[in-house]
Each structure stands twice: as structure tokens, then as C-alpha cells.
Amino acid sequence: MNKFPAWLNLLVLAILLVGMLLALPNLYGSVPAVQLADANGGDLSEERVAEVTRLLEASEIVPEASYLKDGRVVIRFHDGEDELAAAARERLRSAYDGELSVAPTLAPKLPAWVRALGLSPMSLGLDLRGGVYVLLEVDMDTALDTRLSLYEQDFNERLRDAGIINRAEVDGSVITVRIREAEELERARQIIREADDEVLISDGVDGRSLRVRMTDAQIQARKDLSIEQNITTLRNRVNELGVAEPLVQRQGEDRIVVQLPGVQDPNELDKILTATATLEFRLVDSTRELPGTRQYPGRGDEPNQYLKREVVASGDQIIDAESGFSEGQPAVFITLDSTGGERMLATTLDNVGQPMSTVFIETRRDTVIRDGVAEQRTIKTEEIINTATIRGVFKSSFQITGLTPLEARDLALLLRAGALAAPVYKIDERTIGPSLGQDNIDRGFQAITIGFLAVIVFMAIYYRAFGLIANVALLSNLVFIVALLSVLQASLTLPGIAGIVLTVGMAVDANVLIFERIREELSAGSSPQTAINSGYEKALSSIADANITTLIAAVVLFAFGTGPIKGFAITLSLGIVTSMFTAIIGTRAIVNLAFGGRKLESLPV
């Protein structure tokens, strides 16, 4: 009685060994390092590692190790060699400007064999390593408005090209197209259909107009596209900043989470992240009478202008932008994509001698307090930074002036990284300094250690030998939680540590239930062997019920929780699952080995 078959003992041992191996990378600590990533998101090669190492060694910067990790090159230095790491960063930045994004980071000091197994330590949440967390909301109304304006312009031009005199107007979510001659209504419908075969077209009440709306599917697709484009743009911007292991991720319907470990200055980040600065090029309407013409204010000394409704080219058609100087003035050198280039060519061909303006557009959101309630208000600034006469025909490359040097630099960065498809607003931002992160780690670790010690001392005194067995289970439970967190690469946060601490306290519950049951059985007169067997068997349904109910709470917490709370839910859930294994099967294996199949007078429980 009370013997596990050999295979089961071996299985338990094997699982424990695997757990220890997976948890192992966490013991090495981390050292200063530099991380290189392909600026275009591709994977780097082994040749690149060798090349970078040679380059550094030529400058007498000798790294401790360099290797490839997830398509990125990691250059690692010894502990305390922060200055060397900084020198390496500068050297690499100047060598690979624009080609590779170079970022300072901390790398785990894993020996090569551990790395070769593909193992890595737990990833730490921002509250433990320091950094910036930003939750951005994408302004979907603006995204849809922009799309509607494009439709409006497109329909208007197509109808005009077909000789139909019309006026198109966006009103809320509807584009109203008014036709002068009622008999051309059907032909107009045809043309709009050709332009887009999905939109909903209905007749206006006056019999001379069409009302065009986007379908729900189109609206959804547009929203998805806006988010996706914004994520791409934000990734590019973050890469321009040089941050290791950035996270840019969609959250829910219209939000984007950005996590930047190690970034300390939220002000610098703000300027780059949520900036919507972009450009539009429009022709000046000297008659001031064309439909849709309106007045734009000039920035500073620039005169105000009446500009035509049609946009010649806009920021999202810009594929490259560099800041510099032209004739002593700060300038941005712009390259348009082929569509933008064609349009610019056609416009300049037709309008030599006419003035064209560059409009600088910026959207930001302010908080205003109205009747004691804080509300968000969108402020859009459109200013003419420059108006120039078209002197000759040009296509995709040209330059603009009218900005300060700093503005030119930021604008070039933003245009290069791509414009945001729709404005984004920061609705939640948390910056954690590195000192607080380290404090949190130290304190959390201390709490775990002391809490753990208190529990094992208590268990050893209270249940003697069985208590010691429960303690082995408790320790392996910790190993398993760490192992699972390392494998899943789920971020460990301060509430996550609290979850582990709580698990330590609660994990002994299963053993308490079993041991108390064994004591009961013994005092009811059972033999030690029977007591062990029925103690484990009868406690099982209680243990299962108790753990499943706690798991329900943890899963609900995971589903509803955000950020750090999720971290708590994860460690709590993992802890519950692993503790079931260690407390039931793990302790039984040891109990069976120690006491099973022998004649016993009493049990040390």
C-alpha cells in the first residue's frame, strides 16, 4: 500500500527537473547591453553579428558577448561597464544611422548553452524595470471624416470629368451629391457605383440628388485600417527613438498600448508619439470664389490665403523627409510616393506661375473643466507655413521652408515615420523611474523570502516530517511558477509578485487539508498506511472545489483586469494550478517513498 509505480515517480522527478531547467535563466541576473534591430522590421543575420563585433573591436570596444536573439543583435558587456556600453551605442549609431535602430538595454547574463536551448528569464513589467506606459485612443470620427472627404473629392471629379455638373458635400456621415440636370441622375449613380461598388446609394428627396453612405462593413474596415496604419506609424516612430523591446499593440476597438521599457523622459516621448503634425499642399484660389475655398491663417508673418478645396498632396504620400538648410533657411526635403508625384506633376504643369501653399496641420487634445466635469476637447491647428509661386514643373522631390530648425527636425522625423492615419490621444500614461523599479523588485523579493520562511517554519513545527514534505512541495511550486512565467514570457509585475506571495500562503491549504484528514483518520483508529491513503483520497474533492472556485475569481480578474492587475491574475492562476500538482502528487510521491509499504506504528504528522 502507498507505493507509486516506478514510472510515476520518474515522471514526477522529470517534471521537477524540467521546471528547474526552465526556471534556471532567472538566476543569472542582467548586464548592460546594446541591441540592434533592423529599422524596417526584418531579421538580422549572423554575418551582421560578426561585422558589428569587428567594428566595435576596431574602436577598442570589446564586448563580453555578441549574439543573435529573435532577429536582433545583442552586444553584451560585463556588469558595471555602462560607460563602455554607452560608447558602443554611440559608435554603432553613427555607423548605422537609418539602417539599424540602436538601443540601450539590459541583457540576461546567460551562458551560451542556456541560450542555445532557447531559454530566457521572466520578462519584467514596467513597474519593475522602469519605463513608460501609454494608452492611446484613436480618433475614429476624424478617421471616417477623412475617408468621406476623399470620397467626396473623388465623386466630384469623376462626375465633372463625365460632364455632369454637380456639387458634392459631406454632411455628418452622408455625402450628398447634387446634380444640376435631373435626367443625368442615373448616369451619376452609375459613375459613383464604378468608383466604389460597395457604398450605399439612395435618392435624395428632391429627385436631383444622391445620398451616399459607407456600409457598416466599410466603416469597420476603415476603423481597422486606421488602427493598423497607426500601429505601423507608431512602431516606426518608436524605432526612430531607439528603444529596446518596445511594445505597440492594439487594445480593444479603438485603442493602442505603447510600452517603452527604460525610457525616462515622457515629455520627449509625448512630442513624438501623439504628434499629428503633417502637411498639405493646396493651390491658392486668387478668385476666392470657387466652391469649397476657405481662408487659412498664416503662421507668424506669413500672410493669410484663400486656398482651394482640392489637396494636391498630403503627408501620407510622403515617403521620405530630411531636415536641413536651403539658402540659409531651415528646410525639409521631401520625397513623394508615385501617386503624390503624378499629382504634383500634373498640378505644376497646369499652374506654372500660380502660388501654392504649404499647410502645417496639428491636432491635439486639451482637458477643459466644464461645470466641474473634466472633458476632452480636440483642437486642430491649420497654418500656412509657406506660400510660393510655382516656378517650374516638379514631381516627387522638392523642399519646403518656413519652420524653425527644431520644428524642421521634428517634422522630418514625423513625416519619415509616416503620418498617423487618424489622430491619437493619450488617455492614460504611467512613467516609472528606474530607482522605483529596482526598489519594487527588492521589496517584492524580500516579502516573498520572509513570507516563505515564516510559512515553512510554521509547517515544519506543526506537521513535523509531513510539514517538511509540504515545504519541499511549496519550494517546487515556486520553481514551477517562475518556470511557467519564463516560458510564457508573461510580464512579472509588482501585483504579480503579490500574487506569488499569496499563492505561497494558500498553496499549503491543500496539504493542511490532507494532513488534518490523516490526523482524523489516525484518531479514528485507522492504521498509518490506511490513514495516509484515505487522507489523500478524501481530501481530494475539497481541494479540487476550493481551487476551482479560486481559479474562477482569478480568471474573471484576468478577463476584466488591465495592465498590472492582469499580472496578479496570471501569477495567481498559475500558482493555483501548479500547487495542485505539487501539493497532491508531489507530496504523495515523497510520502510514499518515505513511509509507503512499511510497517508503521505511528506517523510524524
Next chain:
Amino acid sequence: MRLIKEKTKINFLGESRRKVALVVSLVVVIASIVSLATRGLEFGIDFTGGILLEVGYPEAADLEGIRSNLLASGFDDAQVQYFGAEDDVLVRLPPQEGDSRAIRERLQEVLAAGGQTVDLRRVETVSPQVGRELTEQGGLAMIFALMMIFAYVMFRFQWKFAAGAVAALVHDVIVTIGFFSIFGLPFDLTVVAAVLAVIGYSLNDTVVAFDRIRENFFKLRGIAADESMNVSINEMLARTLITGLTTLLVLFALLFLGGEAIAPFSIALIVGIIVGTYSSIYTASATALLLGVSAQDLIEPVKDPELVDDLP
């Protein structure tokens, strides 16, 4: 070693005891509700929105000086307090008008006034919109957790038990949150997490007791339901106390060593576990009794209580 003697015969569920417990529970619950209604909670910026800065000074900071500096710069609604130590200062502001970046830059300047090198340990800017959502989500999470738990206990036991368990949990949640209201403790997102963990823990206790009650309903046939429940609670008393004790041990370690940021979380769990232990003895079983639970109720659904046992 034993904490309590081997066979206790405490009459937890006798008529008069039950009445006393009922009165105690009612008083505490009503006090909590009254406090929640009148004083409300010290909501953190997670819920209200606003700006929070934690600043480390090279030496003990002068709170009055910081307050007057803030006041002079127009931040007249700032709350300034020490955070764990005298060189660590927490500044809280309600949502401010204007551009958030400019406000933050101005705050940083004010806090570093006098040329001190300060360590900006933490800056959080939460919009009121996010706060409202979190409040809503937190409430929803609790309701959802209670519903799931009711369903599970009903499936494993019977609705009278489920009602007892949920009554105990509602009791625990109200008293724990009430504690935060009465003592004016900061109520942030981690406290919501803690309250949900309390729900899990307290239920754990309740279910373990129910499990034994079910077992005894069958073993001790012919004994009145309240008698049988009382025996069960006595039999589980050692386990209830020991698990409570080990959990409290680690939580006190967390409270004293885990740092200021995690303190509200630890307090919520400590209060919740003490209340939860009480409620699984009194509230849960007493409610089931009040609903007239008897051995008959369990005959149908329970074919094999050890269904999950597949160990050798």
C-alpha cells in the same frame, strides 16, 4: 503540535449564537454601507483620473514648502503627503485644464524648486474617461465573479448552498470595502484585485466546509441539519485556522516589507481573509440553514463525491 484541541465541540450554529452572529454581521454590514454612502471611498487616480507624481528627495522633504510652492504656481488642489518615508513625496492632482505635457513640465519644475536634484520616481496621468471605465469594469468584474461562483456551487452542491456561499461573499466584499471607507484608506485598482482574491479565498473556505457538511449529511443520518453542520464546522476548524494563519503570515510580510505601493492591497486581503474566515463559519452555513437546507437536498445531484479521485 495542535493549535486547538483534537475534538472541538463549539456550538457555532446554536439558535442564540446564530442570532448574535446575525446581529454582528448586520451591524458591520450596515455600518459599512452607511459609511460608503456618506463618506464614500478615497478613490485613487485610477478611478478619478488626474495626475500623480512620486518624487524622491535627497533628504527629508518639507511638505509645507512643497504645498506653498504648488499653491503659488496655481496648483491649489494638490494633495501632498509622505509616501513610506520622509524623503519620498506623493503629489496628487485632479484632472487639470490644458495640455497635459505642459502641466507636467510645470509640475516638475515646481517640485524641483530651490535647485534640489529630485528623483522623479513615478508619474501617472490618467484621463477621467479611463477612470470611469475602470470603475465600471471593476464593478462588473465583481458581479460577474459572484454569478459564476453561484453557478459553480449550484452545480457542485445545491442552490441553498450557493445562496449561502454568495451571501457570505457579498458580506465579505461589503465589509472589506466598508473598512476602506471607514478608515479612509486609499482605494486603488490593486484593492479591486485584492477584493476579488478575497472572494476566491473566502469561497475556498466556504466550499471546504460545505464539502464536509455534505459528507456528514450522509454519514450522520438522523441528526438534524444544524447539528450535522455544526459537527462539520468543528471538524474543519483546525484547517480553517491554519490556512488562515499561513496566508496571514505571508500577507503581513507583504504589508511590512512590500513597500507603500502594495500596502492597500495587503490591507484589503488581510481584512478580507479575517472577515472571510468568520463568514464561512457563520454567514454561509447560517444562510443555508435559514433557507431550510437538509440532507434531502443533496441526494439527487451527488452520485460520487470523489469523482475526480483517480490516484492510486
